[in-house]
């Protein structure tokens with residue numbers, strides 16, 4: 001197993017999408033530009049969803065148009081349907097992501113579709129993106145717990161992960177959306193997914209509500225996972241996952257990986273600078289999250 005671990009920066013999207021205060025596009029652009037110099041290979045910075053559902057992401061096209069693209073960095077956007085893909089391609093996203101769920105309750109709340117309907121909706125999105133040479137990540141949310149349905153079985157995660165892989169997704173992002181998964185349960189879930197998805201195509205996406213995301217990452221590292229999502233400043237949450245806290249903080253992931261002897265290719269000072277910027281953008285309330 002390689003000693004290189006990719007930290008996939010999701011701060012400008014997942015980190016900010018749940019902030020109650022609408023953050024000016026210029027501030028988001030400044031954050032992405034700061035991250036671009038830190039050594040990340042991929043930065044998730046836009047989401048072409050219905051702005052009525054997630055108002056904070058309404059400026060995604062403006063953000064994509066305003067950033068200074070650094071060579072070797074892919075700028076990633078969420079695309080829940082064909083409309084989202086069309087907008088993302090127009091905005092020159094280098095990579096896109098569809099996002100499904102292992103639980104029916106969250107699928108319905110987050111994207112207004114059953115799991116089966118969502119997979120049907122994603123198939124043409126993935127096919128079109130792949131035909132245009134744009135890689136697609138397939139997220140699976142609620143990989144251990146669902147805010148609506150309770151505990152989620154590893155087999156349910158594996159089923160959705162395999163469907164997304166078979167559809168043409170290059171990578172599967174496993175989201176502990178609520179951030180309360182114990183390292184043991186995350187490990188059991190990854191074991192089930194590894195049976196159907198090559199481990200080098202698995203990414204861990206852990207929110208850190210329960211403070212165990214780094215421990216879960218260590219378990220996943222032991223299982224061979226080498227891609228982890230994180231958000232500078234530990235910002236984040238999903239408006240359709242009440243009670244979920246931020247993504248695991250990039251700076252904490254970086255320090256833990258470094259201590260464990262892994263290479264990340266990141267410039268710590270630049271990461272810390274971006275983390276300060278991200279924290280300064282944080283609003284004062286949680287109106288969206290509690291809605």
Ligand code: HMG
Nearest residue numbers: 048049050053080083084110111112139141142175177238
């Ligand atoms: P829907 O209401 O079922 O969609 O929403 P529809 O196709 O019936 O269309 C209804 C309206 O939405 C129409 O507008 C469409 O034009 C519009 P109207 O005629 O009413 O004015 N619409 C759109 N507008 C802009 N962009 C689009 C788009 N599509 C339709 N792409 C939909 C379905 C998926 C659009 C909606 O449920 C939605 O936007 N959901 C987004 C939820 C979201 O963004 N959640 C957060 C991201 S997921 C996450 O954070 C988890 C993750 O981090 C991993 C983890 O932590 O687990 C990835």
Ligand code: MG
Nearest residue numbers: 014175177238
């Ligand atoms: Mg998330």
